[in-house]
Amino acid sequence: MKFSLGCHLGYEVTTPTTMILNIEAMRLDRQQVQSESLIISPFVEAEPHWAIESGNLYRRLVLEPGEYTIDYRAEIDLVASREDPAGIAEMPVSRxxxxxxxxxxxxxxxxxxxxxxxxxxxxxxxxxGHDRMTAICNWIYQHVDYLSGSSDSATSAYDTFSQRAGVCRDFAHLGITFARALGIPARFISSYAWQLVPQDFHAVFEAYLGGRWYLFDATRLAPLDSIVRIGMGRDAADTAFATFYGSVVPQPKSVWIEPVDGAADPAREWTTEAVSVVGG
Incomplete structure (x- = not known):
């Protein structure tokens, strides 16, 4: 499927500030970036850094006091791989x-x-394997309320488990936590997600099964095969879309993703069917 996506961010910077930005789609075998642009107004150099361990693209911006806008746009060719979950097993730690x-x-x-x-x-x-991960996602969906404003940047998986409420970031953290506790490697994924309402950056997670990474989303808010990865890491600390060292006042942001030329079925919804989407 082909998608057009992007975001618009605005900030009022009140003291000299360094920003670390992570909003650009990752370049993966199954996620090809066909075109993209990043415009910062007024112009500021965006120093790039590709993290070796994850492939995340971070950009460092040094900002003087003033008002700034950041616009990112891209067209992505996304190819999902569907497999029979029954054949996706866990790996012993020794392997x-x-x-x-x-x-x-x-x-x-x-x-x-x-x-x-x-x-x-x-x-x-x-x-x-995949069956156990599906059970984890089902438990989170059934026992944790998706409630905007119920958590903040300090909320951990243990807090979410205790409070039984959170947002996509918290659902992903809890899924990762259960997987790791069972000896299954798991990592946090920030993304653009088609059909997410309201549109925003979305958090999901991947589990390492049978020698590959598989995508999971306990929120059931977007089709798995429409997730466009931005960043990955051990948890949200590695994938924040913007991190500041200084003082800023964020303005309302906008995030979007749409199929290109009717490439996707507008009626597609999240499903509990046996569908696996392989990470890059």
Whole structure:
């Protein structure tokens, strides 16, 4: 499927500030960037840095006091891979590639060590592999309320588990936490997501199964095969769309993603059918 997407960000900078930006679509085998533009007004150099471990593209902006707008636009060719979940198994830790092991450890927002006992009691006897991950997503969807304003930048998976409310970021953190507690590497994904209402940046997660990364979304707010990845990391701390070192006042932002030339079925919805989408 082909998508046109982008975002418009505005900021009033009140003191000299350094911004780290992460809003551009990733370049992956199954996610081809056909064209893109990044316009910062007034012009400021956007120093790029590609993180070796993740492939994330960060840009550093040094801003003097004043008003700024940031406009990003891109056209993406997205190719999803559908597989039979019954054939997607877990891997023993002894066979997991060493470069994947960091996604097995507890992290700032995903305290898998604190929820391990619950995870094993709740999901330990529910199949393995993709079936177990589906059970995790089903549990989160059924037991955690999607409630705007119920969390903030300090909310962790343990907090979400206790409060039973959160937004997409919190749903992803909790899914990652349960997976890691069960010995399944998992990582956080920031994205553009078609049919998300209201439109915004969206958070989902991937689990490492059978030697590949598979996409999951416990919120069920967007079709899995329309997720355009922006960044990936151990948790949201690695993928924030904007991080500031200074003082700024954010203005209302806009985010969008639309199919190009009717490339996608406008009636498509999130489904519980056996569909897997492989990461890059």
């Amino acid at each position: 997991i590639p060493l470069e994947v092991l960091p996604y097995l450890y507890p992290s700032r927002y995903c305290q898998s060590d604190l929820l391990a006992r619950f995870a094993w009691r709740e999901f330990g006897e529910i199949g393995t």
